[in-house]
Amino acid sequence: MTFTGLRKNEPGLLLLAHGDGGILTHELIKGVFQKYLTAPELLALTDAALLPGAGTIALTTDSFVVNPLFFPGGDIGKLAVAGTVNDLAVSGSKPKYLTAGFILEEGLDLALLERAVASMAATAESCGISLVAGDTKVVERGKGDGIYINTTGIGFKDENASLGYERIEPGDKILLNGGIGEHGVAVLAERAGFTFDQTILSDCAPLNTLITPLLETFGPAVKFMRDPTRGGLATTAKEIALASGRDLWLEETAIPVRAEVRGATEFLGLDPLYLANEGKCILITAASMADEIVVSSAVFRQGKGAP
Amino acid sequence: MTFTGLRKNEPGLLLLAHGDGGILTHELIKGVFQKYLTAPELLALTDAALLPGAGTIALTTDSFVVNPLFFPGGDIGKLAVAGTVNDLAVSGSKPKYLTAGFILEEGLDLALLERAVASMAATAESCGISLVAGDTKVVERGKGDGIYINTTGIGFKDENASLGYERIEPGDKILLNGGIGEHGVAVLAERAGFTFDQTILSDCAPLNTLITPLLETFGPAVKFMRDPTRGGLATTAKEIALASGRDLWLEETAIPVRAEVRGATEFLGLDPLYLANEGKCILITAASMADEIVVSSAVFRQGKGAP
Structure with missing residues (x-):
């Protein structure tokens, strides 16, 4: 989630605007990612991939890089659960399992981390999704921004949904x-x-x-x-x-x-x-x-x- | 993946050693994460959560923060696929689907990104896993380290496996x-x-x-x-x-x-x-x-x- 406007474009270098969800984001996805990553589920560019299996599995992933980590009405932990749960829900599936990958910056106040994790747990509880797998990496000071969280959500297709x-x-x-x-x-x-x-x-x-x-x-x-x-x-x-x-x-x-x-x-x-x-x-x-x-x-x- | 030794411990602040997989990593997981995130699948601390569904689903997540991004024998893209595929395989499941969440640093050379993505695609192809969902975020210069990749892998329990x-x-x-x-x-x-x-x-x-x-x-x-x-x-x-x-x-x-x-x-x-x-x-x-x-x-x- 970045809100900064376009800078002078140096061709070949990543700009903040490549992350704002607009034209440059689409160019990046088409020009770099879709050139190599070509699964039909991915190319559909929907919020969650629906995967045939025994029962249809819905799958979505999102990284949360919000600054500040805490804001009126929420925080990165709540956001990381709600954002992924919502991607599953609007795709017509019932969210069931969640994974969380943390990239933490050296020097982070552990009390802030604990607040964010507690908020994740409370949000997951409130909406009935189980956080079942996790990972933690620590990066050097100046190579992160406190807390980054990736959540991947798994759901099962809601039999009442026929969206498209x-x-x-x-x-x-x-x-x-x-x-x-x-x-x-x-x-x-x-x-x-x-x-x-x-x-x-x-x-x-x-x-x-x-x-x-x-x-x-x-x-x-x-x-x-x-x-x-x-x-x-x-x-x-x-x-x-x-x-x-x-x-x-x-x-x-x-x-x-x-x-x-x-x-x-x-x-x-x-x-x-x-x-x-x-x-x-x-x-x-x-x-x-x-x-x-x-x-x-x-x-x-x-x-x-x-x- | 961090290799730097312990610094003088400032209580309450995150150290690089919290990420090295040793004692401090365990303390962090026990002291902060397991206090709030308590699903039995998560507490099992195995490489992949095995989830009952129609058929048993295996689920694992990992973030890759390697520096340098390219090294003899591999690169962050290959690593991000192989690492997650291996966590599924050693858990006795057959890897099937992969998600990828990219956290990219402003100013990144897009040619490097493309090399890493191409390497991911080739590795995924070589081991028969489909990359089906993705996400890209861009962070300001100095708040990342070129490319961070989270991969989450889904597999199905191998009926020949009875590991524990x-x-x-x-x-x-x-x-x-x-x-x-x-x-x-x-x-x-x-x-x-x-x-x-x-x-x-x-x-x-x-x-x-x-x-x-x-x-x-x-x-x-x-x-x-x-x-x-x-x-x-x-x-x-x-x-x-x-x-x-x-x-x-x-x-x-x-x-x-x-x-x-x-x-x-x-x-x-x-x-x-x-x-x-x-x-x-x-x-x-x-x-x-x-x-x-x-x-x-x-x-x-x-x-x-x-x-």
């Missing part, structure tokens, strides 16, 4: 379960030392406990889901548009943005559409089903959702 | 499939810029293609396997002793060490018993089976093994 880019059709509605930009602003404000009248909390939360019952109730009426994390709602919408071959229309006035987030982004010169969310999901359904899903499902009630 | 600490009995023999210390010396020499008369190559290699046929032939005669990586043969033997409640005897004269490795470790003041290996496996079997296994299995022929 190919199911998106003209006339479908795009639903969003709450205000955008909260995680991005919370982290940026904490990093910069800004304080606002009202503390902005990250929306970081595992969504599987809400998505599983939603799929149980609505089943195939849910055509597609994604969590708009790095790159924000705008980048995620663009990715869905590219992958589905459909144009997506977002009505700016219909996108909820909390007043305090709006104020902070205006002050900081940022667009909430491009800021990371860590507890939001986009859901695509037939227009005829949209109202019922928004009214009757906990994931939208919790997020005080709006279409 | 509890199967180790008095009188069993400990087999080792080749010379020790080669990876450790290759990396250290490259990092320090030392050259020896004969270049020492890392033994980095995936072992599953040799272990699967070994288990097919010998089945339950193989009681236990481990790969002596970080911390070397001595640390791994100590871990097996602690976990099995048995004393392990290693006959120093029976442990193969290539002449050039012996020379280099004497010059560098290191003990090959504590240096990392990345293509070796320890195998424990009844004394009556030891000769047959050494003579007739490819994993020992390849390593020019000795008991």
Whole structure:
């Protein structure tokens, strides 16, 4: 998760913008990774690979490099669990097992590490995923940033889910379960030392406990889901548009943005559409089903959702 | 993988030695991680968690932080595949799927990244594992070390394997499939810029293609396997002793060490018993089976093994 803008481009050298989820990230993935790593599950570029086995296994991996490690509403440990759990949940699978790989910087305050690990454990417990394998590496001072965590999540396909880019059709509605930009602003404000009248909390939360019952109730009426994390709602919408071959229309006035987030982004010169969310999901359904899903499902009630 | 010795201990701060696989690593795992992360699969502290599902799934995770990224006989990409594949193989499972999480440092030469990714792909291909999910993060200059890679491996339990600490009995023999210390010396020499008369190559290699046929032939005669990586043969033997409640005897004269490795470790003041290996496996079997296994299995022929 990096928010720094583009620097003068030295061809052949990695830029921070290669990590922001935008055009350069895509160029890096296409130009370097997809040239060699060509498994169809990987090339699908979905949030989790669905793997045939005895039962279909869902698999996803994510590294968390957030600075600061602790921010209003969350911390790297909570984020590392929720982020991976959500990638599994929006892929239509039930998260089951988690691995954690820690890259720790020499000189780290062990009390901070303990807080982060305790937070991971509490978050995993709250959403019913078991952390079953781990690894720890220590790097020299100045070669890390306190704590980096990779989590890999394994789930099993939810039999009630039938999600896919190919199911998106003209006339479908795009639903969003709450205000955008909260995680991005919370982290940026904490990093910069800004304080606002009202503390902005990250929306970081595992969504599987809400998505599983939603799929149980609505089943195939849910055509597609994604969590708009790095790159924000705008980048995620663009990715869905590219992958589905459909144009997506977002009505700016219909996108909820909390007043305090709006104020902070205006002050900081940022667009909430491009800021990371860590507890939001986009859901695509037939227009005829949209109202019922928004009214009757906990994931939208919790997020005080709006279409 | 860190080789730096203990610094003056500032209580409460992370030391490089917390990452060397020895006493401080164990203290860190017990004192911080196991306090909160308590899944029985995790507490078993084996190389891979075996997970009941439809069929038993094996799961393991490892982060690779080697410096330099390229060394005689291997590179971080090859290492990241082989290391995780070997953890699955010595746990008695057949490696099937791999995820890769990259943490890249701003300013990295993209040509180096491409070499590492190409090496990952070639190694994965050579040992029949599919890389099915990936993630890339970019961190600011000075907050990484070029390339860090986390790989998480998924396998399925090999029906021919019945391995376990509890199967180790008095009188069993400990087999080792080749010379020790080669990876450790290759990396250290490259990092320090030392050259020896004969270049020492890392033994980095995936072992599953040799272990699967070994288990097919010998089945339950193989009681236990481990790969002596970080911390070397001595640390791994100590871990097996602690976990099995048995004393392990290693006959120093029976442990193969290539002449050039012996020379280099004497010059560098290191003990090959504590240096990392990345293509070796320890195998424990009844004394009556030891000769047959050494003579007739490819994993020992390849390593020019000795008991």
